[in-house]
Amino acid sequence: MNTIKNTTRPVFPFTAIVGQQEMKLALILNVIDPKIGGVMIMGDRGTGKSTTIRAIADLLPEIEVVLDDMFNSHFSDYDLMSDLVKQQIQEGKKIPTYFIKVPMIDLPLGSTEDRLCGTIDIEKALNEGIKTFEPGLLAKAHRGILYVDEVNLLDDHLVDILLDSASSGWNIVEREGISIRHPSRFVLVGSGNPEEGELRPQLLDRFGMHAEIRTVKDPSLRVQIVEQRAKFDQDPNACIKEFQDSQNKLKNIIILAQNKLPSINIDYDLKVKISQICGTLNVDGLRGDIVTNRAAKALAAYQNRDEVTIKDIKSVITLCLRHRLRRDPLDTIDSGTKITQIVNDILN
The missing domain is CATH 1.10.8.80 (Magnesium chelatase subunit I, C-Terminal domain)
Structure with missing residues (x-):
């Protein structure tokens, strides 16, 4: 689903984004090491927060996932695979895989707990003895990026669930004595406008980083940003092609850094x-x-x-x-x- 979305809707190239170095650095470091704990981006409206976050997701290399697995399970890393895939490996079954773009999941403001965590079909479980799980956004975001715009307006209860999953790497859904758990390791990115209120300090502390974004004052830089955006809107494919080399270069640097990280x-x-x-x-x-x-x-x-x-x-x-x-x-x-x-x- 994500692949189709990304091919039909062009994404502004990350390396074409002018300025906002603090936000870009925070996102890159979280992608290199997701255990940093995500980033909260607070700043003025119209400063390119959403554009930058979507751009970093589009820049990342594809990931290998287990075929027909609803949790984007890794084929060899036990920490990143579901219990079902672990069971198949223990039984000596062959694990077919394929490649997908890194998931970029948006959490809408009006989301419910079921939409976020997933639901268990209680009726089917009781009548047929089958655990039927309808995955939520935490399942879809596994090994990807979960983006919450206006996170400061999100219900505190949902923010708690998000942060718990982000720190533990697992989501547990319990209904009527039935329990299902699945891996849910993602880079949590929240954005918001300080004028609309802050997160509680206890929740804010759970974000690894906090980037502040300000409206660019320099007239020449503002013109550069406007022209870059106009060029992309006029012919997205030409703009993407123009920045293809710099995108590939940055992608290779990120892959190298991910591999090098354990030895630093x-x-x-x-x-x-x-x-x-x-x-x-x-x-x-x-x-x-x-x-x-x-x-x-x-x-x-x-x-x-x-x-x-x-x-x-x-x-x-x-x-x-x-x-x-x-x-x-x-x-x-x-x-x-x-x-x-x-x-x-x-x-x-």
Whole structure:
């Protein structure tokens, strides 16, 4: 279904997007290491949030999935396959596979819990003894990107479910004593406009990164963005062809970084300094430490290096900590000046 959608509706090339470096970096790092925990993108209306998120999904290499499996199961990674596929492997059955585009799933604002998690046909289960599961959006998003526009307007209960699945990598549906679970590992991307309200700090803390987007002020840059968009709208295929080489180059860099990530080393002294920064900023819990370590490693892999440097940490730490400094729900999110000052004191 996703393949058909992507071939019939051209997607704006990621490498054609002008500016918004913070948002683009956060998305790329989450794609390299989905365990960073997703990204919350807050900014003004009309700043290209949705366009950029759809563009990164279209850029990614195809993934190999098990044929006739409703959960996009991986054919060899146990963490990414459903219980049914595991059972088939244990029974020595041959597992046929095929390639699909990385799933890009939108969560509409009016969604119900059943639409998100999936439903079990209780009547069929009781009468025929068959567990019939109708997969929800969490199943379809497995190994892909789940995008929630206006996440700050989404019901807190659904946000809780989303974040629980994103952190555990599993979705469990229980109805009338019947339980079904399936893998649900995805990059969670939320976007919103701060004028329409913020997420509760407890929920905000669960997002790995927080990117702030501002309307471009530079007139020449604004003209460049408008012209680029007009060119795409006039002839999407010509625009896609123009950026094909840069798209392929970035795609190869991401694949290389994904493969290189497990071997990236971060010096013990740098880990201590990251934790010292988090402690000085009074960041609650250890999520800030963990995410900053992961993001710094992903950046080193992205730049094809074996070791994390101080520069890597400085590049990612504001993205990782900015949304974790709030104490009062009425406070605004620190723009990064406080973090920058303490980072410079400790890392210099």
